[in-house]
Amino acid sequence: MEDALLQIRDLHTTFYTRDGLVRAVDGVSIEIAAGESVGIVGESGCGKSMTAMSLMGLLKKPGKVDGGTILFNGQDLTAMGPKERRKLMGNRISMIFQEPMTSLNPVTTVGRQVREALLLHNKEMSRTQARDRVIQVFQLVGIPDAAKRYHEYPHQLSGGLRQRVMIAMAMVCDPGLLIADEPTTALDVTIEAQILHLMKQLQEEKGTAVMMITHNLGVVAQFCTRLYVMYAGKVMESGTVREIFKNVCHPYTEGLMRSVPDMESKERLYNIRGMVPSMLHLPKGCRFCPRCQYSMAKCFEQEPGLYEPSPGHLVRCFLFEPEKGEESHEQK
């Protein structure tokens, strides 16, 4: 894809801990076109959030991006100085965090916080102009009586309203890319539906690309057009949501799909055996093989590459290796 807004190529993020190297993100490539919404799913600790943090330059101390490029509009973020990077952050790329309860400064009114974000990237704007613009955005994200809410402190707002404020803060500069790191995990389902609806609506109106990090496949099905499934720091399967939901290939994705509760079924809910491996002691060969119900001798020996069972649909699993895949299919 040449016209991609964001191109992450072979990104490696490593944490240099005392116990050894933790490759939290291990050769991840993700592409997002302008105006597209892309989902990234996986269990806790599979590197979804670390990908986002590397992208935003928010990695904490022992963590470092040590390989790969992140191209945004053709500019390489990893090669940029902190100053240039700050100009993009919040302005062209912005992020919504998981916890609306703690992501707002408790001693500043919400209006001032959003205004700060706006003034930061629009130096010539006057304070009253900025104020009016913030109130306008508050109305856009569905905050009732925006002018009065402008002067309220975060604790005076409900969780749903706070998440709307966070969205307002992220959208106030009309960014090209919005990273949403589990934006609805802390909210109840009715509010979740409202927030997703709002984000969808904003995305369509403003043409913002969205990178939706979640572990909720329902959210992905509803919101995204393309999907990346991550496991232990690697992309296991990627393709359009339609294709993946119709034709699940990777055993891990299959496990995730079967773990979604179903109202009709009377059976016990399926779960994937075992746990995410410790990132310090990754299994040799395929990372998923100890938990995989189809694993073969080969899986324990070498890492699978990315294979393409259908156009645009990539799978990291030997089951889909062309030709040679056929004979060893029946092996447990």
Added chain:
Amino acid sequence: MASFEQAASLAARAAVKSVKNQFSPQERMAAIQRIEEEELQFLPEPDTMKTKLANMCRENKVAALSGVVLAVMTFAIIFAHKLTSYDPNAVNLMERLLPPSPAHWCGTDDLGRDIFTRILYGGRVSLLVGVIPTAISMVIGVLLGMISGYIRQLEAVIMRLADIVLAFPSIVLAMVVMYTLGATTTNIFIALSMIGWAKTARVVRSHTLSLREQEFVEAARAMGVKKGTIMFRHILPNCLPSLIVLFTLNIPDAILSEANLSFLGVGTQPPDSSWGLMVSQARTFAQSSPWMLIFPSLAILIMVLALNFLGDGLRDAMDPHGR
């Protein structure tokens, strides 16, 4: 039991029905809208500094009273020359060690000087020595504390410096400064500021360390906010409640340190007085003429208590959760 539930649900349905019959859909919408509009009026108006202070005075009478007491004391200290006819330094050996009387409200000291007058004039030094070095040391402490908490590369340098200051008995350090620079009031400010910052820096650093991990700071960084702005806009306001308390606790400390310095002869020079100096001079007469000790101590006590209560009140008034 079942019949009761049935009756209840019937009643509820009847109520809904009667409402449905009474209102047309348009009327219902209008009613709902009216209720919503009324609700909006109950959103509180934004608080200004003025309304915050007014609220504090209304809700916390002790804090308000403390404010008044401090104002009166400050006023009395500033206009000391108008309030008393005695000269604070005039020796009158005929009237030495007199107990309190209408002529001498707080009695006289061992040189026959009026104690009330000396308290008023001594308050000038004590008030300045209490407030100015505390303010200076807090500004330095806050800056260094925030920097060492937020910029980890500088942490070791700044905190080891603070450790050095705290490792010395503070009075020794202050004496060294006073001996080198000479005993003037300005130098007392310098000496006390040089000692005081380390404690503040430690407190602010520990706050900063916990605040920097909070998500709202991360969110600000994700917005592209610069380090300095994060420190002053996001971290400092969240430290403020502890800083107000620290400020009111540091003032009596500074007053007492000045007293110690004066007692050792490197602080305020006689015949000038300060509250601390008066207390330490009264030590030898504590049994025979207790008023020499009691009244200056009382002045320190009242000022310190008033400052503490006012500080508590201010902290509560500034806390947005308290509304």
